[in-house]
Amino acid sequence: MVVSTMPELPEVETVRRSLATHIEGARIIAVEGQSINMRRPLDVAMLKTQLIGRQFVGFFRRGKYLMLYTRPNGCLLMHLGMSARLLLVKPSQPVEAHSHLKLRLNDDRELRFVDPRRFGFAVWLNDGEEDHDPSLSKLGPEPLGNDLEMALPPRLKSRRASLKSLLLNQEIVAGVGNIYATEALWRAGIKPTRKGANTSISRLKNLATHIREVLLEAIDQGGTTLRDYANLQGFAGYFAVQLAAYGRQGLGCKRCGSVLKNTPIGGRATVWCTNCQR
C-alpha cells in the first residue's frame, strides 16, 4: 500500500493522516538501510539504536515536515523533499530503487522511505529536541488557521521581494510550495512579481484567505497528484485539485480567457494571467 505521493503541505498532511490510520500502535522490530548523504545525513546506525523496540504513537505535521512520535518518547522527523515517497508494504515485496530506509513493523509490514533525488531526510529527535531543531525552529506560521489574515500580511508588507518568492520562504509562512503559491496568487488576482511592500494590506488579507482555502481544498481531495506517479503505484483513485494556473502556461485563463504566461521567478516556474493578475 502506498501511503504517500508528493510533497507540498496538502500532500504531507495526506501522508500524516494515512500514517495515523495505518501504523498507529505498530512497533518497530528492525531497521535497514545504508547511511548516505541526503538533505540531512541519513544515519542508519543511529536510527537502529533509537527506533528498534519503540512504538509509533502519534503523527504530526509542521509545514512540510512530518513528525512520527514514539513511545518511549522521541520523534522521527522527516521531510519528503521533491521526490520522496513513503510506502507501506509487506516485507517480501520487491525493494524499489532508492529505498534508503526500511522500518520493519511487528505486524508483517514495512515502512519504506524512497527518495531518488535525496532532497528529503529522516532524522531522530530525542524528546524535546523539536524546539531547537534547525529545520523546525525558524518556520513561519501554519497557514490553515483562521488567523492567517492577521498573521501573514505584516510579514509580507515589510519585504521588497516578489510575493511569489516570499510565499515560498518557509520562514514567512510554512508549507506553501510552488504549486499552491502559484494557485493562490491566481485566485487572489495578484501578479506574482508584485512586491510585498507594494501590496495593500487588504489585498494581502485576501491573499491569505486564498492560500488557506486552496490548501484546505487540496487536503480534502487527498493531495494533488501530479504526472501519473500515484497511478504507477496502483493508486488511480486520487484526483487533483482543479489547478487554474500551475502547468497551464499557453492555455486560456479560466477567469478572463487571456493566454497564461510562464515567468520564472527565482528559477521556479510561475504561471499567471497578465490580464487579470495585477
Added chain:
DNA sequence: CCAGTATCCTGCAGGC
C-alpha cells in the same frame, strides 16, 4: 538584514 543565485541529486520528456 535582505534579495537573488548556485547547489545538492536522479529521472524523464522532448528535440535532433
Added chain:
DNA sequence: TGCCTGCAGGATACTG
C-alpha cells in the same frame, strides 16, 4: 534508437 538539454513539487549556503 541514442544522445543531449532542460526541467521537476525544496531548502539552504553563499554572494553582493
